Amino acid sequence: GAVVSQHPSWVICKSGTSVKIECRSLDFQATTMFWYRQFPKQSLMLMATSNEGSKATYEQGVEKDKFLINHASLTLSTLTVTSAHPEDSSFYICSARTSGSYNEQFFGPGTRLTVL
Amino acid sequence: GENVEQHPSTLSVQEGDSAVIKCTYSDSASNYFPWYKQELGKGPQLIIDIRSNVGEKKDQRIAVTLNKTAKHFSLHITETQPEDSAVYFCAAYKRTNAGKSTFGDGTTLTVKP
Numbered sequence: 753g754a755v756v757s758q759h760p761s762w763v764i765c766k767s768g769t770s771v772k773i774e775c776r777s778l779d780f781q782a783t784t785m786f787w788y789r790q791f792p793k794q795s796l797m798l799m800a801t802s803n804e805g806s807k808a809t810y811e812q813g814v815e816k817d818k819f820l821i822n823h824a825s826l827t828l829s830t831l832t833v834t835s836a837h838p839e840d841s842s843f844y845i846c847s848a849r850t851s852g853s854y855n856e857q858f859f860g861p862g863t864r865l866t867v868l
Numbered sequence: 869g870e871n872v873e874q875h876p877s878t879l880s881v882q883e884g885d886s887a888v889i890k891c892t893y894s895d896s897a898s899n900y901f902p903w904y905k906q907e908l909g910k911g912p913q914l915i916i917d918i919r920s921n922v923g924e925k926k927d928q929r930i931a932v933t934l935n936k937t938a939k940h941f942s943l944h945i946t947e948t949q950p951e952d953s954a955v956y957f958c959a960a961y962k963r964t965n966a967g968k969s970t971f972g973d974g975t976t977l978t979v980k981p
Contacts, residue, residue, distance in 0.1 A: 758911070784967050795957065795973045796912070801966060809966065845911050849967055857902070857969060859911035 754780045756848050758860035765836055766868055772832045773863045775846030781826035782848035786857065787819070790843045802829045836867040870895040872960050874972025882980050887948050889975045891958035892940040898960040901941045902969070903932060906955045915956075916943070948979045 755778040765771050775785055783804050788796040800810045800821050808821035818840075820832040829848075833840055843864055847857040871894040881887050891901075899920035904912035918925045918932045918941065925932050929948075934941040945952055955976050959969040 756911075786968070793976075796971050798968060801968060847911075856914070856917070858914060859904070862909070862911045864909070 754848070754850060754858040756846065756858045756860040758846055758863050760863060761861060762864040764866045764868065767837055768835055770832055770834045771836055771865060772830055773844055775829045775831070775848070775860050777827045777848040780848070780850055783826065783851055784849040785823060785829040786847045786849070787821060787831050788845045788847070790845060796845065833865065836865070838867045841865055841867045870898060870960055870962070870970040872958060872970045872972045874958050874975055876975060877973065878976045880978045880980065881948050883948060883950060885948055887945045887952070887977055889943045889956055889958070889977070890940060891942070891972050893960040894939065895960070895962060896939060897964065898962045900961040901932070901934060902959050902961070903943045904957045904959070906957065912957060950979050950981050953977055953979045
């Protein structure tokens, strides 16, 4: 099946710093990637939809200036958490969609962000 | 918009028994229904999916059924094993929703040895 990687798998940072998370589709081209946030024992919360070469579309309530998304190529999307605060601590997961007719999404392994 | 409800939220079965998780959706235009398994600290993994032109699909011990009229679909796991223990998410998708899927809240399955 299609493989999606994320880097780093975990990161600890100080409050006020910025953190970049990379999401790569390793064996297919992804015109669309999605970024999710997941709190413990909860479902996936969609943050934004990222289309290659265009601006990301953010879900209601998600601050686009705080969560910067760049989808510069068909295999790479990045999420930058700017001026991170403890409340940004969470599990961030990306997924990449294949170019087929249906929304076959393949998820990355996730990135655990802890802001001190 | 689409609303997906998933039941039960937790399910505990004895090893070897079957497990069934059910989801209902609200938008009759949804046409693709994947199921994901998420192990602790990992990303969700697609385990099986079904399209609206099919009523049932099976892959070894896992099967999914779809009732379009009633707008519900179910995941069936037979001969459960401890390694089946995980959180399972259902989702519903329609092409006109900007490629987004709507997820259920998840079911925590525990298989007791």
